[in-house]
Amino acid sequence: MPVELNSDSKYDDYDYPTTSPNVQSGHPGHTTPQQDAHVFQLRTQLEQAGYSERLDTLSMVNDVLQQLT
Numbered sequence: 137m138p139v140e141l142n143s144d145s146k147y148d149d150y151d152y153p154t155t156s157p158n159v160q161s162g163h164p165g166h167t168t169p170q171q172d173a174h175v176f177q178l179r180t181q182l183e184q185a186g187y188s189e190r191l192d193t194l195s196m197v198n199d200v201l202q203q204l205t
Contacts, residue, residue: 147179147192154194164197174200 148154155165162171175196182191 144193148194150192150194162197162200164194167197171197171200174203178203 156163159166161168167175175193178200179191179196
């Protein structure tokens with residue numbers, strides 16, 4: 137059963153499905169609390185460094201997965 141993507145309305149405004157059909161940890165809609173914390177931390181660091189683009193949750197989940205593997 138798909139779970140709703142843990143998103144932030146400041147960054148996320150999607151007009152397409154955001155939950156991966158692959159029920160696998162780390163895929164959008166199937167993240168762990170640790171992965172969600174990493175997304176928040178990475179986004180915060182990027183904002184503090186002056187970045188303002190591509191900070192949406194789907195982009196961040198992809199980056200976090202690459203860092204954790």
